[in-house]
Amino acid sequence: MTEATEPVLRMRGIAKSFPGVRALSGVDLSVHAGEVAALLGENGAGKSTLMNVLAGVHADYEGEIEVAGERVGIHSPRDARRHGIAMIHQELNLVPELSIADNLFLGREPRTRRGTLDRRAMEARTAELLAGLGLDLPPRRPVRRCRIAERQLIEVAKALLGDVRILVMDEPTSALADAEVRRLFQVIADLSGRGVGVIYISHRMEELEEIADSVTVLRDGAYIGRRDMAGTSRDELISMMVGRPLGELFPREDREEADDDRDERLVVEGLTLAPATGADDLRRPLHGIDLTVRAGEIVGLAGLMGAGRSEVLESLYGVHGAVGGRILLDGEPYRPRTPAAAIRRGLALVAEDRKAQSLVLGNTVAFNTSLAALGRYTRFSRVNRRKERAAVAGIVDDLRVKASSQDTVVGTLSGGNQQKVVLGKCLLTRPTVLLMDEPTRGIDVGAKAEIHALMSRLAADGTAILAVSSELPELIAMCDRILVLCEGRLTGEFHRDPARGPEATQEAILAAAMDREAVTDPRTVTQLQGTTS
Incomplete structure (x- = not known):
């Protein structure tokens, strides 16, 4: 050229x-x-x-x-x-x-x-x-x-x-x-x-x-x-x-990794998911996934396409119904059955495809934002519209959603503002564990920085976050730990703080993402990845 x-x-x-x-x-x-x-x-x-x-x-x-x-x-x-x-x-x-x-x-x-x-x-x-x-x-x-x-x-x-x-x-x-x-x-x-x-x-x-x-x-x-x-x-x-200088795109405080003695919000032992059962079932099988997310911790899930990252979040959220393994939420047994049950137990999911899975595009900002938490504003089958709109106004202002009013149709908003509405919908349910699947996919750097700042703020307030991203720089910058999947199996665990284990680098994460050996023992994972990092 x-x-x-x-x-x-x-x-x-x-x-x-x-x-x-x-x-x-x-x-x-x-x-x-x-x-x-x-x-x-x-x-x-x-x-x-x-x-x-x-x-x-x-x-x-x-x-x-x-x-x-x-x-x-x-x-x-x-x-x-x-x-x-x-x-x-x-x-x-x-x-x-x-x-x-x-x-x-x-x-x-x-x-x-x-x-x-x-x-x-x-x-x-x-x-x-x-x-x-x-x-x-x-x-x-x-x-x-x-x-x-x-x-x-x-x-x-x-x-x-x-x-x-x-x-x-x-x-x-x-x-x-x-x-x-x-x-x-x-x-x-x-x-x-x-x-x-x-x-x-x-x-x-x-x-x-x-x-x-x-x-x-x-x-x-x-x-x-x-x-x-x-x-x-x-x-x-x-x-x-x-039109103005923009600060650090990944505004996570340079702080120590979440302490091991913090409350364990989510504990997963031996999570399994059966293969797809029908033509419309796109799920990938999971094979004995172990993971823990503590209060105030951001844990990332990395892997190639088809590794099972989305399936982990969907399984925990009850999208696939009954799954195998043992799960604890805040120390209490939890069996994923339905998204509604997950919301009641303090889980919220930012889905991968916001338009198909998270939003009703032809409806308003208010409708979409309050949808998952509508029970909080309902009594005797009647919705208290004043309380609902006040809650929506607060979250819309907090997330700086650019919309002319709560009555703006969500489908007319930019991608970044649609994603903020999805986040607002999740936050109104007051989750203790937030599942995020590609939370910054297809949005601009300004909106991306705002979502990163929100993640940091939520973690600082004690929310446990389990996040999937295809952008390795994003995971490395934002996460305390990164778990790597390959073909539905855990193949690596990396740390923000190298003193706690193998350091999270792009090279080490990619090596684990392409490792097709079945590695299920976390101790074996650590030993294996210590040789690649």
């Missing part, structure tokens, strides 16, 4: 309005052949809106678009495809009831000479694309039977199906663990080597530093500036994004 060449894409003065909202105001963007151009900004800055204009999702816009020096009109996804533009949307755009192959070829199905669908060609090409992304999935599998991380990679395969000149990737790694991210980066390198221009949207600064050639920053729907990625500091980019 060279700046001397004509850009393969040039967007000039792009503006877009929705009823009552000016989403974009005169935004410029240029991308050269073979360039990985990062697009950066907080949630609500206009990044996705700009890319939806390019992808033909928003047909009505102001400004000019040039592809390979030719002015073009893009007013539909078909127009975009005709000009070699493909987009991987942040909100996955797959049809759950259709197979993987049918999703990839939807609207562009190949035909045999007799005019029937050429399923053999579809499935062969699908298998080829999936293999290139490291996915071992049958092309005929319905998408509803795929995990969210698998669906993310299927979206990538769908985008790569055609003759792509410009590829837009909107948060493509938000559901991926490190090994899947590495495979995706190799795909991006191959594409840029073939002259494809890649527009890459991500909130993960370390990713942009690794793969991006340039970065364009938006703020409040306006163009702020373009920089070469090399030589541009994180502090400068964050300042451009938020």
Whole structure:
């Protein structure tokens, strides 16, 4: 990629309005052949809106678009495809009831000479694309039977199906663990080597530093500036994004690890979960998981896609009904049965997919925030609306949710503010143990820092937190201890304080995440990982 060449894409003065909202105001963007151009900004800055204009999702816009020096009109996804533009949307755009192959070829199905669908060609090409992304999935599998991380990679395969000149990737790694991210980066390198221009949207600064050639920053729907990625500091980019200097992204106090004599909020011994029993059951089996979380402690769960991290949290929350093993909550026996029973015992879950699992998108901030704790404001089957709204107002103010009122529809909020509503819903139940599955997935650095600060505050107040994250820097910075899973088995335990055990480093965690030996004795785990850290 060279700046001397004509850009393969040039967007000039792009503006877009929705009823009552000016989403974009005169935004410029240029991308050269073979360039990985990062697009950066907080949630609500206009990044996705700009890319939806390019992808033909928003047909009505102001400004000019040039592809390979030719002015073009893009007013539909078909127009975009005709000009070699493909987009991987942040909100996955797959049809759950259709197979993987049918999703990839939807609207562009190949035909045999007799005019029937050429399923053999579809499935062969699908298998080829999936293999290139490291996915071992049958092309005929319905998408509803795929995990969210698998669906993310299927979206990538769908985008790569055609003759792509410009590829837009909107948060493509938000559901991926490190090994899947590495495979995706190799795909991006191959594409840029073939002259494809890649527009890459991500909130993960370390990713942009690794793969991006340039970065364009938006703020409040306006163009702020373009920089070469090399030589541009994180502090400068964050300042451009938020309009002010931002402090430490991981604001956890540099304090000692939680003492062993603190109250044990959660004790799990020999947790087992049976394999999936039906076509719609996506769970992975668990094999004798032992863990303890003390009051004021943040314990992380790491592992590759399919390791069983989400299944641990879901099992404790009663999503899968009866599970094997022995569990104590605040010293009392606990048998997970249903989420409602878990809430009564002081557990709360921030689910991995907030839109599908945690929010009623068509309802209000007030409805969603109070939903899990509604019993606290109900007497004789009547909800005390005054108390409910007062509680919601307090938590919304505390979490700094950006919404015009409690009556704002949650689906209209940015990703970061939706995640704050999910957290508010959990906190209103007054949990003593908070389960967090990818709590900062797909949100900007400002909202991420606020959630990290909230986690630190909750821990300081005595809440026990068990958190899953695919971002190893986040786990290492925020957690007292990190437990590593591989194929449903515990394979490592690492510490914030090296004096207490093997130190948590990215290298050691990844080594444990790929260790397929069945390690069940915590003492054996410690001895094994002492040799890798």
